[in-house]
Amino acid sequence: MNTEWGEKSSAELMSSYVSKEVGCGVPKEGWRICLAHEFKEKRKPFQAKDVSLSNVVEHLGLGIRYLKWWYKKTQVEKKAPFIDMFRAQPLRQIYGAPLGGIGGGTITRGWRGEFCRWQLNPGMYHYKTVTANQFTVCLRRGGQTVYQQVLSVERPPTLQGWNWGYCGEYAFYHALYPRAWTVYHLPGQNVTLTCRQISPVIPHDYQDSSLPVAVFVWDIENNNDYALDVSIMFTMVNGSGHKDDKSGGHWNEPFHLEKEGEAVSGVLLHHCPTVNPYTLCIAAREQPDREVSHQTAFSPKGTCSGLWSDLITDGRLDSPTGSSPPTPKGEKVAAALAVGCSVPAQSRNSLEFCLCWDMPTITFGSRERAHLRRYTRYFGSKADASPSLSHYALTHYRRWEKSIEEWQRPILQDSSLPCWYKSALFNELYFLVDGGTVWTELPEDADVSGGVRSEDGGLPAQPAVVKEFGRFAYLEGQEYRMYNTYDVHFYASFALIMLWPKLALSVQYDIAGSVVQQDPTERLHLMSGRYSPVKAKNVVPHDIGDPDDEPWLRVNAYLIHDTADWKDLNLKFVLQVYRDFHLTQDSQYLQDMWPVCQAVMESEMKFDLDGDGLIENSGYADQTYDGWTVTGPSAYCGGLWLASLCVMCKMARLVDNEETYQRYRDILDRGSAAFDKLLWNGKYYNYDSSGRDLSNSVMSDQCAGHWFLRASGLGEGDYKAFPTEKIQSALKSVFDLNVMSFAGGQMGAVNGMRPEGVPDRSSVQSDEVWIGVVYGLAATMIHEGMQEEGMRTAEGCYRTVWERLGMAFQTPEAYCEKNIYRSLAYMRPLSIWAMQLALNTSQKDRTTSAGTGVADGEQGQDLREKES
Structure with a gap:
């Protein structure tokens, strides 16, 4: 079992495991793995030594300047670099579905059951497995304990008084985010436990989706001819494995809360660092046929045999009253909660636990401003919400599951979609929650407009959508620590606009407000070695800040390039504005964004150096491929430019501005002709028009502009920027070369491929596969009727x-x-x-052509109905 994972397909693995798991209520769709599995391939993170000699020479200045900056940041300022090239995270093949809703912090539970990745302080991660955080099962028959086991395959050097080393061959993990299941077959006991993990991540729900909670439901199947008493014990350390766990002053207390005819009890673990204090809570629902007991405090070091003996004696814990004393400096404290029930012969029963964490007020690294998390709107900001949060979670999780199932069912039941796609579609959503995500309330005195009012081409100080739904930010990556990195959000934004569209619009208002701002502070940019302003006026920022500084207040944490000269940021803003309007039909949003779109397009005009209607790249890496230089008109940025001109024409007509329409239409006509003349080679669009040896490389992302037009409901009939036959020829070239001629067609699309069928190795990025780009490429193929090729591309x-x-x-x-x-x-x-949007669009197009009259914009109507 554990040696075959890398050699079997998902379908084969499912068929071998499904008979064991479906009976436990586990869906057949999702990602599945045996707890005893070991991955054969061990990869390493990219390091400077992996750069070719020619690239080392080209980037020598960058390396020297980065080293000086890194030393100052880490050794002098004692801060974490926004990108740490010397301390990349090693690959740990252990992670499972993260716990918690959106924007309240996350705790990741690994697929083997360990609590191993923590993001409670906003945007700042640490990767520490806390050994004592475990579930333990106790089986009793006739008043005697017959089996007691920590449900962990580990054999740690600590806590030797516990029974470790559960055989992973008997257990399987299954993830279909935001839920996960672990099925444990207890060897020799004829008992099966299924732990179902539920987080309230529910599309179009802006209340419960914000809650920092998770529920664990343990289903117990007793296949014996005699009854058993079964207890599950949940142990949790006060802290997260961080060094401040030993800072002293932390304490635990039991609690009981009864309201609305339901009672919960458990232990509160008050964690009291100097910055961002919080309370962890483990809780269970009290019921007549369940016994809830607890241990307020125990030391998670040494053998810890006292707690083990306490449970093994009678299947319950001592349940002392009163709080524990604050911990001395250098000591940790933990708590335990046990729930027991009787399970008749050949029958089932279940037990429920909740884990929540209450950190209502947050400060970022600069500690300049306090921010209230979104969930405080419903549960208060006094840091006393844990009992109410756990009560709410334990009494509402069934409703959450019903909503999740209703959302996922149409896709899961679509037999035309492969199983791997269903797993990828839902499981990749983890990043919306676990991307260092913050979701905060907008302060009453906040002004997101950048100080330029609507009548002067700006925004309202507090746009209605931001005031009502708050501010949202997520990181470019857990290792690339910048919030709302806009060139990347361009790709990722499909998940947000389709599932939580109000948050997508809120992000757009924040970006729009920052466009009109400027920060003339001169700083050194590491690639060029030149000083230039942090933020120029009327250009889209690269990001809205570093969580170790003060996001929203100080933007552009990225300082490798001066992104005021980037060619894609302004265009991606314009394209997202129209796509979002198309999907939501929010006319106020379009009206507010229109003057900002005009401003950034005017700023972009300066990149058309020869006045032919087509912008030129600079000869540097001046777009999202920030390690891959491009010179002159290019397929990627030129395509984004033409697509932006198309949507500017469309929006000009919508706002009844004929003069502006005619201006952009003229530029579009000239630019389209230049694009075709300079870049089309008869099969695909060349990487750029510089005439260099590698200018005719095949870029997998060459149709990005066209992709957004199709995602926005625009096709060949709208302004004819990209003729269908040329787009389809380009996509076929990409499929034949970047996909099928790379790694046997099994790893997706390489960014750059030579027409002779070898990867373009001219840069550190041209021979990489960018997973997010591949999914966007697959969506483009689906829009163009190439669904089989699109699915094959993404599957790799x-x-x-x-x-x-x-x-x-x-x-x-x-x-x-x-x-x-x-x-x-x-x-x-x-x-x-974006693939799912393309599939939806293709299905609606087929329905429309069959005469059912599905109107353009109905997707937006669907969203509005869900929002209301």
Whole structure:
């Protein structure tokens, strides 16, 4: 079982495991793995030594300047670099579905059951497995304990008084985010336990989706001819494995809360660091046929045999009253909660636990401002919400599950979609929650407009959608620590606009407000070695800040390039504005964004150096491929430019501005002719028009502009920027070369491929596979009627990341054909939801052509109905 994972397909594995698991209520769709499995392939993170000699020479200045900056940041300022090139995270093939809702912090539970990744302080991660955080089962028959086992395959050097080393061959993990199941067959006991993990991540729900809670439901199947008494014990350390666990002053207390005819009890673990204090809570629902008991405090070091003996004696804990004393400096404290029930012969029963954490007020690294998390709107900001949160979770999780099932069912039951796609679509959503995500209330005195009012081409100080739904931010990646990195959000944004569209619009208002701002502070940019302003006016920022500083207040944490000269950021803003309007039909949003779109397009005009209607790249890496230089008009940026002109024409007509329409239409006509003349080679669009040896490389992302037009309901009949026959020829070239001629067609699409069928190795990025780009490419293929090719392209990435490399719930930005990956847990792969939009659109197009009259914009109507 554990040696075959990398050699079997998901379908084969499912068929071998499904008979054991479906009877336990586990769906057949999702990601599945045996707890005894070991991944054969062990990859390493990208490092400087992996750069070719020519690239080392080219980037020598960058390396020297980065080293000086890194030393100052880490040794002088004692801060974490926004990208740490010397301390990349090693690949740990252990992660499972993260716990918690959106924007309240996350705790990740690994697929073997360990609590192993923590993001409670906003945007700041540490990767520590806390050994004492476990579930333990106790079976009793006739008043005697017959079996007691920690449900962990580990054999740690601590807590030797516990029974470790559960045989992983008897257990399986299954994830279909936001739920996960672990099925344990207890050897020799004829008992099966199924732990179902539920987090309230529910599309179009802006209340419960914000809650920092998770529920564990333990279903117990007794296949014996005699009854058993079964207890599950949940142990949790006060802290997260961070060094401040030993800072002293932490304390625990039991609690009981009864309201609305339901009671819960458990233990509160008050964690009291100097910054961002919080309370962890483990709780259970009290019922007449359940026995809830607890141990308020125990030391999670030494053998810890006292707690083990307490449970083994009678299947319950002592349940002392009163709080524990504050911990002395250097000591940790933990708590335990046990719930027991009787399970008749040949029958089932269940037990429920809740884990929640209450950190209502947060400060970022600069500690300049306090922010209230979104959930405080419903549960208060006094840091006393844990009992109410746990009560709410334990009495509402069934409703959450019903909503999740209703959302997922149409896709899961669609027999035309492969199983791997269903797993990828839902499981990649983890990053919306576990991407260092913050969701805060907008302060009453906040002004998101940048100080430029609507009548002057700006925004309202507090747009209604931001005031009502708050501010939202997520990281470019857990290792690339910048919030709302906009060139990458362009790809990832499909998940947000399709599932939580109000948050997508809120992000757009924040970006729009930052456009009109400027920060003239001069700083050194590491690639060029030149000083330039942090933020120029009327250009889209690269990001809205570093969580170790003060996001929203100080933007552009990225300082490798001066992104005021990037060619794609402004265009991606314009394209997202129209796509979002198309999907939501929010006319106020369009009206507010229109003057900002005009401002950024005017700023972009300066990149058309020869006045032919087509922008030129600079000869540097001046777009999202920030390590891959491009000179002159290019397929990627030129395509985004033409697509932006198309939507500007469309929006000008919608706002009844004929003069502006005619201006952009003229530029579009000239630019389209230049694009075709300079870049089309008869089969595909060349990488750029510089005439260099590699300018005719095949770029997998060459149709990105056209992709957004199709996602926005625009096709060949709208302004004719990209003739259908040329787009389809380009996509066929990409499929034949970048996909099928790379790694045997099994790893997705390489970014750059030479027409002779070898990867373009001119840069550190041209021979990488970017998973998020591949999903966007697959969506483009689906829009163009190439669904089989699109699915084949995307499947290579899923199989590589989830099944071969063990990167579940940490999908990276990139991997190479062999040995190397880069930037674990990255934003861009959320673009898989663009594939679902393309499938929806294709289905509606077929329905419309069959005469049912599905109108353009009905997708937006569907969203509005769900929002209301």
